[in-house]
Amino acid sequence: ACGGGSDSSEGTQTDEGYVPKTLKVQFVPSQAAETLEAKAKPLEDLLEAELDIPVEVSVSTDYNTIIEAMSSEQIDIGFLPPNAYVLANEQSDAKVLLQAQRYGVEQPGGKPTDELVDSYSSMIVVKTGSDIKNLEDLKGKTIATQDVTSSAGYVWPAAEMKKAGVDIENSDITTVQVKGHDQAILSVLNGDVDAAFVFEDARNNVVKDVPDIFEKVEPMYITEPIPNDTITARADMSPEWNKKIQDAFIAIGASEEGRQIISDIYSHEGYVVSDDSNFDIVREYAKEVGQ
Amino acid sequence: MMLPTQPKKNRYKTILIVLILVAIYVWAFAGIPFGGIKDTAGSVSKAIFSGLIHPDWSYVYMGDGEDLVSLLIETIAIAFLGTFISAVLSLPFAFWAARNKKNKRFVSTTGKFVLTAIRTFPEIVLAIMFIKTVGPGSFAGVLAVSIHSIGMLAKLYSEAIENMDQGPSESIISAGGNKIDVLFFATLPQLVPEFISYTLYRFELAVRSASILGIVGAGGIGTPMIFAIDARSWDRVGIILIGIIVMVTLIDFLSGALRKKLV
Amino acid sequence: MGPIVDKKASIISFQNVSKIYPNGVQGLKDLNIDIKQGEFVIVVGLSGAGKSTMLRAINRLHEITSGDIQIDGKSITKAKGKELRLIRRDIGMIFQSFNLVKRSTVLRNVLSGRVAYHSTLKTMFGLFPKEDKQLAYEALQRVNLAEKVYTRADELSGGQQQRVSIARALTQEPKIILADEPVASLDPVTTEKVMDDLLRINHELGITIVVNLHSVDLARQYGTRIIGLRDGEVVFDGPVAKATDETLRGIYGEKILEEPKPEGVTV
Amino acid sequence: MGPIVDKKASIISFQNVSKIYPNGVQGLKDLNIDIKQGEFVIVVGLSGAGKSTMLRAINRLHEITSGDIQIDGKSITKAKGKELRLIRRDIGMIFQSFNLVKRSTVLRNVLSGRVAYHSTLKTMFGLFPKEDKQLAYEALQRVNLAEKVYTRADELSGGQQQRVSIARALTQEPKIILADEPVASLDPVTTEKVMDDLLRINHELGITIVVNLHSVDLARQYGTRIIGLRDGEVVFDGPVAKATDETLRGIYGEKILEEPKPEGVTV
Amino acid sequence: MKSHSSALPKGKSKVKNLIWAILFVLIFLYSADLSGVQMGRLFGNMKQMTVILKQMASPDWSYISIVIQPLLETIQMAIIGTTFGALVALPFSLVAARNIVKNPVINGVLRFVLNIVRTVPDLMLAAVFVAIVGIGPVAGVITLSVFSFGMISKLFYEAIETIDEGPVEALTASGANKMQIIRYAIFPQVSSHFFSYFLYCFEINVRASTVLGYIGAGGIGIFLQRSLSQFRYDRTAVIVIVIFLVVLVIDAISNKLRERLL
Ligand SMILES: Nc1ncnc2c1ncn2[C@@H]1O[C@H](COP(=O)(O)OP(=O)(O)OP(=O)(O)O)[C@@H](O)[C@H]1O
Ligand SMILES: Nc1ncnc2c1ncn2[C@@H]1O[C@H](COP(=O)(O)OP(=O)(O)OP(=O)(O)O)[C@@H](O)[C@H]1O
Ligand SMILES: [Mg+2]
Ligand SMILES: [Mg+2]
DSSP: OOOTTOBOSSEEEETTEEEESSEEEEEOOOTTOSOOOOOOHHHHHHHHHHHSSOEEEEEOSOHHHHHHHHHTTSOSEEEEOHHHHHHHHHHHOOEEEEEEEEEEEETTTTEEEEEEESEEOEEEEEETTOSOOSGGGGTTOEEEEOOTTOIIIIIHHHHHHHHTTOOTTSSSOEEEEOSSHHHHHHHHHHTSSSEEEEETTTHHHHTTTSTTHHHHEEEEEEOOOEEOOEEEEOTTBOHHHHHHHHHHHHHHHHSHHHHHHHHHHHOOOEEEEOOGGGGHHHHHHHHHTTO | OOOOOOOHHHHHHHHHHHHHHHHHHHHHHHTOOOOOOOTTHHHHHHHHHHHHHSOOGGGSOOSSSOSHHHHHHHHHHHHHHHHHHHHHHHHHHHHHHOOSSSSOHHHHHHHHHHHHHHHHSOHHHHHHHHHHHHOSSHHHHHHHHHHHHHHHHHHHHHHHHHTSOSHHHHHHHHTTOOHHHHIIIIIHHHHHHHHHHHHHHHHHHHHHOHHHHHHTTOOSSHHHHHHHHHTTOHHHHHHHHHHHHHHHHHHHHHHHHHHHHHO | OOOOOOSSOEEEEEEEEEEEOTTSOEEEEEEEEEEETTOEEEEEEOTTSSHHHHHHHHTTSSOOSEEEEEETTEETTTOOHHHHHHHHHTEEEEOTTOOOOTTSBHHHHHHGGGGGGSOHHHHHTTOOOHHHHHHHHHHHHHTTOGGGTTSBGGGSOHHHHHHHHHHHHHHTOOSEEEEESTTTTOOHHHHHHHHHHHHHHHHHHOOEEEEEOSOHHHHHHHOSEEEEEETTEEEEEEEGGGOOHHHHHHHHOSSOTTOOOOTTOOO | OOOOOOSSOEEEEEEEEEEEOTTSOEEEEEEEEEEETTOEEEEEEOTTSSHHHHHHHHTTSSOOSEEEEEETTEETTTOOHHHHHHHHHTEEEEOTTOOOOTTSBHHHHHHGGGGGGSOHHHHHTTOOOHHHHHHHHHHHHHTTOGGGTTSBGGGSOHHHHHHHHHHHHHHTOOSEEEEESTTTTOOHHHHHHHHHHHHHHHHHHOOEEEEEOSOHHHHHHHOSEEEEEETTEEEEEEEGGGOOHHHHHHHHOSSOTTOOOOTTOOO | OOOOOOOOOOOSOSHHHHHHHHHHHHHHHHHHHHTTOOHHHHHHTHHHHHHHHHHHTSOOGGGHHHHHHHHHHHHHHHHHHHHHHHHHHHHHHHHHOTTTSOOHHHHHHHHHHHHHHHHSOHHHHHHHHHHHHOSSHHHHHHHHHHHHHHHHHHHHHHHHHTSOSHHHHHHHHTTOOHHHHIIIIIHHHHHHHHHHHHHHHHHHHHHOOHHHHHTTOOOHHHHHHHHHHTTOHHHHHHHHHHHHHHHHHHHHHHHHHHHHHO
């Protein structure tokens, strides 16, 4: 951040830090969402009502841009997946303010529980009746993964496999990188791969197209929890404003009307204050898989 | 007198080229493992098509400024602006890169080199750069689209220039006209139809460069489409597709009329 | 009134000019020609002899391989940029293949002859002064095309296109006119009209004229001087009077100029 | 040997033919012409009189607005598909603007006159029989272009392109040749050669020939019959002998054919 | 000759053109407003643009060994995809060209079909083809084929519509049928266009970053995305450079071939 005193239509630098006049928020879809709307207006309205300053919300499909925009101070607040938060923090010292809450998932069946949690899991799925019963059995097999930076689609399962003694890089395993957890599920169903790393429970994304997917593809392994999506502020945001923003989001999640909107549109059910230390696990897992 | 045979060296080189081409294709096919049709082909494609033919009509207009109609208009605006800027910027590049009598080989080669570089530079990296500069939003999208398009438009333009009849240019040159006179009195009038069709084609591409606009958070129809595909909401995809098809057809229609007017 | 020929001023001067096309064809071979101001020169020669090549070398529409060409004492071969353009402005050209912009109107095509008189900015927006338009229109009247002034060039017959091209050169108000078979596509009446016009501007305005022609009759009728080319070389250069049937035979090869008619036809 | 004119067979017959261009210009006005097999017809008229329009109506390169044209007794106006193509195969055409594929070689351009003789499949692969190629080569020799056989058409001089176009028509071995100013861009020697050639094939093979010409001299020298057009109407139609200066004056307007030379030049 | 110089008659009124121009300017301004164009911000913040370029300026050369294999795969898929697409595009564009098939209904229907083909996003094509043939290069090749087909046919039929009609006439006059006219009068005039569209499309397919990645077909695109998501612009640079080299080679070959074959 460049030193204090500079003034623009967007905000002011004070000794305390950055004070926005217009709050610029960007939203990146969570990997674990089953349905999303590419809508900015509803959140804009909710936040303006809480904060009393103009809010500009944009929706992006790639978190690289949001991190870059935060480091060049074009974005004040970003909705980031956990691994993206860690990168943003590394790049520009951005601070996590909140984590989103969602309903947990119940197995078997993959249906949501009515308990709000701030984390989700990843799972390794195989064809029902497959002879892959544990992580050991994955040796020599073909696995569909997401991008290697994806928490649920690569990092978590790969790290836990490694802990269990199955190094995904050197166990004669072939990885096929696909885009989208739905594609991963379908490729298991089709027999193109033996297993796939997906979020829990990505089968819900495919059930519309393949109604009996829950019978045909089953989870073989479920990972430790992964922290949910973050709401992250740019590094130089003044503490006062950090607080204001936290309060605003929590209030939105608490109000009936606000919760309905964020639930419908962003698959969030509420927000809780978070701390950078919640994400040490992300860093640790990333190191585990050599990133 | 008997017909002399065509000079030989041509023939050998042609045979050599044919052989190389055959080798390339053999190599390419060797890399692709052709398999059969999958069990899921039926149910999944049925789901997709049934979604497409039962589009989500409610999305067409919702009045919140983030429905199909508003987003299509926004998309057109971005594409229009991006294409216009890029068409203007492409002109000098095209003349730089065109290989014709007046241009030295070296000059046009460097021009082509630069265009290739622009084309190869990934759109997404451009997008990131512009986001860092002007923040996310339509403006970044416009900039990314317009800069990236230069690589293609200028290349197509320059080939049109290379294929152009030089006669009229000569007449302007012989009347003492400078390069710009030649441009406005001989080159452009001749190239107008081709330039227009390339530009409109590029406009159409820009309209459809959904992914890139989605990435930069530029609004437009790209983002909801990507979300809908990711979430496999085929009814939503269906209505968006219909919207784009209607729009592209309209553009086609208008561009046809425009061409007729200008050609 | 006879043509104003100043014996000293040489307005076009070829000095050892040769031209070899990239594909190896020798277009011109060591030409040395001096054309005086006010001359009406006619270039004749077989098809492919290099007539067009010679004409196009004069205003440097293509580069010559060696030698030098001077226009009014200035080397066009060495001229650059504005200087070159000003030299060219003084040379009007009528093309064998018309070189019209087919999609533009006749008027616009004719007006384009005036571009070198105005600033780039003005011409870019097509803002020609009224007088220019009037000039263009008069030139069109002269070639009998006044009524086609707003027609698109591609809706004209061959001869009409040829005449647009002539009007364009006239509108340029040049000191020299180069004409590459200006009457090839014209009927005899228009041919005479055009040649008479060329002759008149030659006489009245002292404009130097170099014309490629195929018709020896026309050459004799109008020229003051004939240059015969053959395979890129000058094989005859002299006043019309000296161009006997003998010399023409030299230009056109062994073929006799007025060969007996082929068998069987009586006129 | 005199021309073989069968008095009965009418090979081209115009019946009340009119043509109005989409932009309203009346190209042809109620033509009624009968051309017998073996005739050598020359069409003259001012530039824009409708000569090209008339020629292009014969092989239906454009549709006429009303009337009927019959070729060898068959209505080309009504013919369709293969029938139309077979009629056209028998009509060779030499175009005023050459109509060559600039990017193709001379040989290829000439050979393209033969496509209608072969199955689509064969021609798709460019497989012409040796005899065709030889035929093409001979036609090129006839127009003195043998050495350019593998040159690209856009590297030729104007007259050379014209000659390629003539060679193409000859190679087609047609029964009728339509020629739209075939010698406009040719020097007198080649002109004579070409006209002699046309005359010879007219005599020896009985091929009917219809030529648009601007040169009245040539018309008189070669034609058996002259048709004069003016503003799309026939204003003269008769044997060459009857085409007096008077009638030509009618064709070309008030202008006198052999006007006294303009002032100032002596030959 | 008497020169009765009368005044130039008035041409067609320019009002219509003026209206068009004004309309254009209005659309332009509206678009600029809608897109939030802020030139000041672009120039004021220029140095941000160079940040990434600076990081790209020192490429991680060791990455070459990793991207070479996916690059080759991409090329293989692009060759086949483009070829199939172009082969189908050829007849389609001939029929869609208004100067070859003069039936507006047929042209119209075909163009509409082509519009649809071009409109369907490649992500969706990918989803369909994955369902049919499974993830992997085959789905990739088919998707590329469809994309190439849409693109080449549009460009090509428009090129066909701008040819010189003279040779067509000449062939018509000598009794050639449609196929022969296409072969001898049209194709020689447009083959260089066809060729450059083919190569241009091939080039796009080589660069096509996303679609192959969607369907697990591998290819260089995945590596481009990976380098970006890891903020390894030094690796991005390597990928850009190798693609650039491939494109240069394609260009060189195409120029050679153009000179040779056309
Ligand atoms: N495509 C066209 N559209 C509209 N009008 C045309 C078209 N072609 C020719 N004309 C007009 O039709 C008339 C006859 O033209 P045509 O080409 O037959 O003349 P021509 O006798 O061959 O003349 P020339 O000797 O100059 O070639 C002219 O007035 C011309 O402007
Ligand atoms: N662009 C070119 N490239 C290669 N050779 C050319 C080119 N233009 C002309 N030539 C050749 O140069 C020679 C002279 O051509 P030029 O056009 O000067 O002839 P010309 O005397 O004008 O003939 P014509 O009376 O037929 O117009 C010819 O043999 C021709 O084939
Ligand atoms: Mg010439
Ligand atoms: Mg004509």
